[in-house]
Amino acid sequence: MEIEPGVYSGACPARALLDRIADKWTTLIIGILTETGRPVRFTELRRAIGGISQKMLTQTLRDLERDGLVLRTAYPVIPPRVEYSLTPLGRTLEAPLAALSAWTHAHMADVRASQDAFDGRTTPVALSA
Amino acid sequence: MEIEPGVYSGACPARALLDRIADKWTTLIIGILTETGRPVRFTELRRAIGGISQKMLTQTLRDLERDGLVLRTAYPVIPPRVEYSLTPLGRTLEAPLAALSAWTHAHMADVRASQDAFDGRTTPVALSA
Numbered sequence: 001m002e003i004e005p006g007v008y009s010g011a012c013p014a015r016a017l018l019d020r021i022a023d024k025w026t027t028l029i030i031g032i033l034t035e036t037g038r039p040v041r042f043t044e045l046r047r048a049i050g051g052i053s054q055k056m057l058t059q060t061l062r063d064l065e066r067d068g069l070v071l072r073t074a075y076p077v078i079p080p081r082v083e084y085s086l087t088p089l090g091r092t093l094e095a096p097l098a099a100l101s102a103w104t105h106a107h108m109a110d111v112r113a114s115q116d117a118f119d120g121r122t123t124p125v126a127l128s129a
Numbered sequence: 130m131e132i133e134p135g136v137y138s139g140a141c142p143a144r145a146l147l148d149r150i151a152d153k154w155t156t157l158i159i160g161i162l163t164e165t166g167r168p169v170r171f172t173e174l175r176r177a178i179g180g181i182s183q184k185m186l187t188q189t190l191r192d193l194e195r196d197g198l199v200l201r202t203a204y205p206v207i208p209p210r211v212e213y214s215l216t217p218l219g220r221t222l223e224a225p226l227a228a229l230s231a232w233t234h235a236h237m238a239d240v241r242a243s244q245d246a247f248d249g250r251t252t253p254v255a256l257s258a
Contacts, residue, residue, distance in 0.1 A: 003161055018230060
């Protein structure tokens with residue numbers, strides 16, 4: 001079967017959305033907002049997600065807000081308090097992203113075994129070069 | 130509810146796997162291999178996926194091969210011919226990734242409406258600054 005042009009092509013509008021949804025930071029942020037089931041502060045998200053920079057977290061949250069998936073609520077207090085929660089549209093992403101996360105946990109051992117076999121197979125070739 | 134340390138933390142082994150799976154290139158490559166249902170050549174993948182560099186495609190395919198999700202077959206012909214297909218483990222990813230892709234198509238219009246509202250709401254503020 002030929003490869004149909006479609007979401008794979010850079011020109012498809014759905015491709016830009018898929019690029020943002022199929023993203024580790026999006027998956028982690030929506031996972032946390034789902035799991036906690038309450039509005040979460042920026043600083044909490046930052047602490048919970050290992051390795052995310054302040055800039056990347058800010059940008060990802062802004063994209064998710066613009067896409068209508070996350071609601072941003074700023075409270076006029078000092079110091080400023082900003083909380084994020086899932087919108088009804090954002091909650092429709094819970095199931096597919098949870099399935100991805102469940103796959104990761106279910107197949108972790110298979111993947112590890114494959115990695116060990118691959119590394120055992122390829123390392124000696126690299127050493128003998 | 131408190132945020133449980135787990136897959137969100139950088140230290141969790143499942144996190145490294147989720148980072149690779151929740152990735153636009155992985156989603157697109159596995160989508161193409163699923164849809165075609167036959168081994169696909171490197172050059173076909175490169176053509177089908179808009180915007181992917183040769184280096185990124187090579188690295189992503191190598192990671193997927195190491196993870197045991199993709200099988201690489203090199204034929205000893207001139208010019209060299211290399212084909213990629215899904216392993217049985219890789220096929221278990223079809224359903225969760227297809228669900229993500231289906232979500233994208235189902236909610237594209239909602240997201241577009243939200244983006245338009247967001248841009249309409251935020252642009253005047255930026256202009257008046």
